[in-house]
Amino acid sequence: MIGGPTVLIEIAGFRLLTDPTFDPPGLYRTAPVRFEKTSGPALPVEAVLPLDAVLLSHDQHLDNLDASGRALLPEAGVVFTTPAGAGRLDGNAVGLEPFETRELTVPGNGRLLVTAAPARHGPPGIEPITGDVAGLLIGIETPGDAIYVTGDTVWYAGVAEVARRFSPRLVIVFAGSAEPRGAFHLTMDANxxxxxxxxxxxxxxxxxxxxxWVHFKESATQLAAAFAALGIPERLVVLEPGRATPFPPDGAPA
Structure with missing residues (x-):
């Protein structure tokens, strides 16, 4: 865990980074939505390099891609994101339609399979306001058999369709119940x-x-308490910022 949506993933010899955010705390925008950051990254940009790929759910919101994160993108081998985002970023960005799969290859490391997943950044009808968002799945043997990064989404039919099609062993869930507009949550809440x-x-x-960020209404601790209240605390892992966490945890079989 680097901070916010930024997680460094080391898998099968590859180094992947989700939504890069490395700017310091501060007030970054007041209108039309207030974006105020309350904590900085647990590691500097230099600590996550080199990168084989960035898994970018979307480029249009500062809490998913800030100035320092944007400057980092050319350092990655490739940036997988939405088609709209790839058009804006150009360079090494590759846009994937929902359920489209591409191979990521690095000499000496073999390959990974990267698949885009649908995402909806809030309630029905929010798309013209929030723009396109994608989840990203990582496969080793078959598409989506390893990791699913939900991206900024709520639970809806698109996420259910991902569950019908794929069986990842790890789901990185973008939660926090983000409420920058106050009327509804734009990312997953505990439910x-x-x-x-x-x-x-x-x-x-x-x-x-x-x-x-100030617009997050549920912390990781509160999310863990919800899982514990239903008797499934082992289903959720809360990462310690700046420290590597092996998976499977505690030496459990893969």
Missing amino acids: DALETANAFPGATLVAAHTEG
């Missing part, structure tokens, strides 16, 4: 995360994008 856990019964969930 959404519990729905996700139920839809992926064979997966461990990792909490991300729960803290670091």
